[in-house]
Each structure stands twice: as C-alpha cells, then as structure tokens.
Amino acid sequence: MTPRLRTTLLLAPAAIWLLAMLVLPLVVVLVFSFGERAAAGGYSAAVTLENFANLGARWTAFQNTLVLAPVGTALCLLIAYPLAYYLAVRCDPKWRTLLLILVIVPFWTSILIRSYAWIYLLGGQGIPKLVSLLGLGSPRLINTPFAVLTGIVYGYLPLMVFPIFVSLERLDKRLLEASADLGSPPWRSFLQVTLPLSMPGVATGCMLVFILLMGEFLIPAILGGGKVFFVGNALVDLFLQSRNWPFGAAVAVALVLIMLVTVTLYMRFTRRWAGGRDDVSLM
Amino acid sequence: MRIYALAVYLFLYIPIAVIAVFSFNAGRYAAQLQGFSTQWYGKALANPFVMEALQTSVTVALAAATLATLAGTMAALALQGVTGRPRVIFDALLYIAVMVPGIVIGISTLIALVTVFDWLNPLLAALWPAGWSAPQLHLGIGSLIAAHGLFAMALVVIIVRARVAGMDRSLIEASADLGATPWGTFRQVTLPQIFPAILAGFLLSFTFSFDDFIVAFFVAGSETTLPIYVFSSIRRGVTPEINAIGTMVLAVSLLILVVAQSILQRGQRKGGGSAA
Numbered sequence: 001m002t003p004r005l006r007t008t009l010l011l012a013p014a015a016i017w018l019l020a021m022l023v024l025p026l027v028v029v030l031v032f033s034f035g036e037r038a039a040a041g042g043y044s045a046a047v048t049l050e051n052f053a054n055l056g057a058r059w060t061a062f063q064n065t066l067v068l069a070p071v072g073t074a075l076c077l078l079i080a081y082p083l084a085y086y087l088a089v090r091c092d093p094k095w096r097t098l099l100l101i102l103v104i105v106p107f108w109t110s111i112l113i114r115s116y117a118w119i120y121l122l123g124g125q126g127i128p129k130l131v132s133l134l135g136l137g138s139p140r141l142i143n144t145p146f147a148v149l150t151g152i153v154y155g156y157l158p159l160m161v162f163p164i165f166v167s168l169e170r171l172d173k174r175l176l177e178a179s180a181d182l183g184s185p186p187w188r189s190f191l192q193v194t195l196p197l198s199m200p201g202v203a204t205g206c207m208l209v210f211i212l213l214m215g216e217f218l219i220p221a222i223l224g225g226g227k228v229f230f231v232g233n234a235l236v237d238l239f240l241q242s243r244n245w246p247f248g249a250a251v252a253v254a255l256v257l258i259m260l261v262t263v264t265l266y267m268r269f270t271r272r273w274a275g276g277r278d279d280v281s282l283m
Numbered sequence: 284m285r286i287y288a289l290a291v292y293l294f295l296y297i298p299i300a301v302i303a304v305f306s307f308n309a310g311r312y313a314a315q316l317q318g319f320s321t322q323w324y325g326k327a328l329a330n331p332f333v334m335e336a337l338q339t340s341v342t343v344a345l346a347a348a349t350l351a352t353l354a355g356t357m358a359a360l361a362l363q364g365v366t367g368r369p370r371v372i373f374d375a376l377l378y379i380a381v382m383v384p385g386i387v388i389g390i391s392t393l394i395a396l397v398t399v400f401d402w403l404n405p406l407l408a409a410l411w412p413a414g415w416s417a418p419q420l421h422l423g424i425g426s427l428i429a430a431h432g433l434f435a436m437a438l439v440v441i442i443v444r445a446r447v448a449g450m451d452r453s454l455i456e457a458s459a460d461l462g463a464t465p466w467g468t469f470r471q472v473t474l475p476q477i478f479p480a481i482l483a484g485f486l487l488s489f490t491f492s493f494d495d496f497i498v499a500f501f502v503a504g505s506e507t508t509l510p511i512y513v514f515s516s517i518r519r520g521v522t523p524e525i526n527a528i529g530t531m532v533l534a535v536s537l538l539i540l541v542v543a544q545s546i547l548q549r550g551q552r553k554g555g556g557s558a559a
Binding site for chain 1: 284285288291292294295296297298299301302305354355357358360361362364373376377379380382383384385386387388390391392394395396397399430432433436440465487490491494496497500510513514517521532536537540541548
C-alpha cells in the first residue's frame with residue numbers, strides 16, 4: 001500500500017462524517033433560509049429574501065443575546081482573572097493540579113443539571129428567603145436577567161479560567177523580578193508586565209465564552225422562565241413549535257453571520273495588543 | 284486571594300451539593316428538607332421511563348464515542364502526512380465542528396436529515412422487492428450517534444493529534460530501520476505512546492454525548508435520552524426523583540472525568556506532548 005493511499009483511507013471515515021453531518025446540514029440551512037414555509041410547516045422551494053427581511057420579528061431575541069452575551073463574557077472575565085492569577089502565581093504548587101482539575105471538571109458535567117440547581121438557590125425558598133430574613137425585602141430573582149447572568153457565569157467560568165491560567169503560568173517570572181529590581185511597586189509590575197503578557201489568554205477565554213453564549217439556549221430556558229430569551233430559544237420555538245423552517249434557517253444564518261463578524265473583528269482587534277493568540281482548548 | 288479562590292470554589296460547587304442534598308430528602312416537596320431518605324433513588328431506578336432513557340443515552344454514548352475514537356485517531360495519524368490545501372480544509376472543518384453552536388448543529392442536522400429521509404424513503408420503497416416492506420429511515424438512535432459522534436470525533440482528533448505531534452519520531456524510524464512493517468511499528472511503537480490520549484478522547488467523547496441536551500433535543504426523533512427526560516421533567520417542576528437522577532449523572536461524569544484527567548496528566552508527564 002502506498003503511503004498516499006494509506007493516508008486517504010485513514011482520512012476517509014472522518015472526511016465522510018464531516019461532509020455528511022456538518023457540511024451538508026450547514027448547506028441545507030443556507031438553502032432553506034432563502035425558501036418559503038410550506039402550508040403544513042416545513043420547507044417549500046423558493047428563492048426569496050423575505051425571511052431575512054422579517055428578522056425584525058425576532059429582534060428582542062437578538063437584542064437580548066447581543067446585550068447579555070458580552071455582559072456575561074465580561075462578568076466571567078472579572079471573576080475568572082483573579083482565580084486564574086491565584087492558581088498560576090500564588091497558590092502552593094503542590095495543590096495546583098488538583099485545584100485546576102476542580103475548576104475544569106464542572107465544565108464537563110451536565111450543564112443542564114448544574115443550571116437547574118439555581119432554580120433552588122434563586123427560587124422563593126433560596127437566596128430571596130435569606131435576604132428577607134435579614135430584613136432587606138424580598139427580591140424576585142428567578143426568571144430575571146440576573147438569574148440568567150448568574151447561570152451564565154456559573155456555567156462558563158471554567159472556560160475562562162483555563163486559558164488565562166495557561167498564559168499566566170507561562171509568564172517568565174524573571175520579568176517580574178526585573179521590574180521589582182527597577183523599583184516598580186507590585187501593582188505597577190502587575191499593570192505593566194503581568195496583565196499585558198496574559199492578554200493572549202484573556203482574548204482566547206473571552207472568545208470561547210462569547211461564541212458559546214451566542215448560541216445559548218438552556219440557561220435562559222431554565223432560569224429565564226420565558227421572559228429572558230436568547231436567539232437559541234427563538235430557534236427552538238421556530239423549529240419545534242411553529243415549524244417555520246425557512247424563517248428559522250434565516251435566524252440561524254443571521255446568528256452565525258453575527259458570530260463570524262464579531263469574532264473576526266475581535267481577533268483583528270486583539271491581535272494588535274495581544275500579539276498572537278494562545279490556542280488552548282479545555283483539557 | 285485565598286479567600287477569594289475559596290469563594291469561587293463554593294460558587295462552583297454549592298449548586299451541585301444542593302442537588303445532592305435534596306436528592307436524599309425524605310419529603311416529597313422539592314423545596315423543604317424533611318429528613319434523610321434514599322427512597323427517591325429507588326423510585327428513579329424503578330421508573331421504566333428513566334431506565335429506558337438511561338439505556339438510550341448509554342447506547343448512544345458508547346457507540347458515538349467508539350466510532351469517533353476510531354475515525355478520529357485514524358484521521359489524527361493520517362493528518363501528520365497531509366499538507367497544503369487538503370490540510371487547511373480539514374483543519375477548518377474540524378474547527379467549525381467544534382465552534383459552531385450546538386443549537387445550530389442541532390437544527391441543521393434535523394432539517395437536513397428529515398429532507399434527505401423524505402427523499403430517500405420513497406426511493407427505497409420503489410427499489411425494494413415487491414412483497415417485502417421497505418425500511419423507513421427516520422430520526423432516532425442512528426441520527427443521535429452520527430450527530431454526537433461528529434463533535435466527539437473533532438475532539439478526539441484535536442487531543443490525539445497533540446499527542447502525535449509530541450511523540451518521539453526517532454523511535455518510529457528506528458523501528459522501520461530494524462525491519463518492522465508499518466502495522467508492526469504502529470502496534471508496538473506508536474500505539475503505546477498515543478494510547479493515553481486515545482483513551483482520554485474516548486472518555487471525553489462518552490461524557491459529551493451522555494451529557495448533551497441541545498443536539499439530542501433536535502435529532503432524537505421519538506427517542507428520549509436522559510438529559511431530554513430531565514429537561515422535560517424540570518418543565519413540570521423539580522422533584523426529588525429528578526434530583527436523584529441528577530446526582531447519579533453528576534457522579535458518573537465526575538468519575539469518568541477524574542479518570543480521563545489523570546490519564547492525560549500522567550501521559551503528559553511521561554511523554555511531554557501536551558494535549559491542550
């Protein structure tokens with residue numbers, strides 16, 4: 001067997017799988033988005049831009065996604081950075097691996113089950129009850145944007161911690177010593193050395209979290225109670241309830257386009273001050 | 284700093300603990316603790332719908348992880364020798380498979396498969412010998428395996444490829460110089476070196492498929508996986524039985540993950556090839 005034939009045969013199953021289950025479905029969505037809704041739901045062939053012209057009908061979903069995804073990403077970053085810093089710089093190296101695994105593990109366990117736990121914590125018998133016992137009134141938390149943001153931070157924090165940790169761990173500690181020797185107080189060393197050098201990790205983490213948030217469905221479905229919904233929730237409604245496939249396909253295409261544009265802009269923007277991107281994935 | 288880290292860990296683990304605590308609740312009201320009991324575990328395990336969903340989930344996860352590991356490992360090995368445009372296209376597709384949101388993968392797979400099946404089924408019926416009933420293609424276990432396997436395969440390629448790149452090439456050359464066949468070299472030199480990555484890839488694939496809700500929600504047809512069962516139950520209200528199921532699912536995933544992580548970590552210490 002020639003090496004070339006061997007390579008082809010080895011790649012064939014993966015290539016067929018990618019073509020049948022990734023390329024074909026994405027092409028079908030693109031084609032459907034220009035089609036018309038059949039009388040009984042589903043698709044009827046046509047070439048029209050009407051579905052895209054109607055996108056405004058789902059404007060609230062796009063608006064929520066475009067506001068809550070960046071806010072959620074920023075919150076994740078604010079909470080994750082100090083933790084990643086602690087793990088990479090401050091904590092006892094003996095415990096580092098264990099503590100890191102403890103951050104990663106929740107990400108790989110069912111987000112569905114972890115999210116619904118917040119129904120307890122944010123529901124009437126949970127945090128609101130504690131707050132009212134303290135005599136601070138009884139705030140309504142579940143089914144609010146706050147609940148959805150809590151779920152988002154809870155769900156995606158590990159994905160933000162990991163890349164930041166990697167870039168902080170790689171940081172050459174001698175640079176910090178040099179900075180201290182030259183008379184910088186610690187906070188200035190942090191701002192001028194540590195923070196800029198950890199930017200690749202920050203950029204990677206933000207991008208990963210942002211991309212996943214753009215397609216979020218479960219957290220708003222469970223903690224938003226139908227009041228706070230993302231594009232993902234609109235898609236479920238369009239495909240499984242109202243069976244308006246062409247319009248749903250147009251919403252999906254618009255979502256992917258928005259993602260592509262933001263990610264491209266973001267990468268172009270960050271490359272300038274991050275100097276290359278850390279390609280790290282979780283695990 | 285340490286207190287801050289502790290607070291974040293509490294934030295990450297309290298919700299999990301809450302579910303576990305409430306699953307041992309004696310009372311039937313989900314929101315009030317009324318003593319210790321394991322009755323909900325018994326009830327969950329005796330519920331035929333739960334057991335059927337569990338069986339579907341395990342079947343799909345095992346099949347998807349096995350196929351993905353085979354195809355992914357083969358591709359990761361072959362990609363070493365691929366350069367130029369095919370390599371760029373392949374990498375781009377793997378990247379897309381991992382990055383496109385699950386919900387978009389779910390809906391596109393749904394409409395693509397339904398369309399293809401609507402087109403193929405009459406054809407099959409026409410081609411089938413008269414008197415025999417032609418098979419009807421429909422969404423179900425097969426589409427679940429194919430859809431879960433796609434993401435899992437991309438994951439396996441990424442993990443195994445990192446390991447292959449960190450492999451000691453001189454051993455392979457030595458083996459060939461000493462007259463081993465390519466298959467012999469693969470079995471005796473390459474495979475032992477990349478095996479930890481393959482195993483970790485398999486375990487992660489299994490966990491992904493077992494936990495996935497969003498893709499399954501669209502392509503499951505009339506089948507119910509465990510996450511789909513849990514989701515539709517939560518819609519009707521949280522019960523202690525669901526907490527018991529949730530606790531068991533979390534426990535199983537945690538176990539698998541700890542095993543996968545320790546395999547990856549050990550592999551890294553020995554071989555130095557970092558699997559991300």
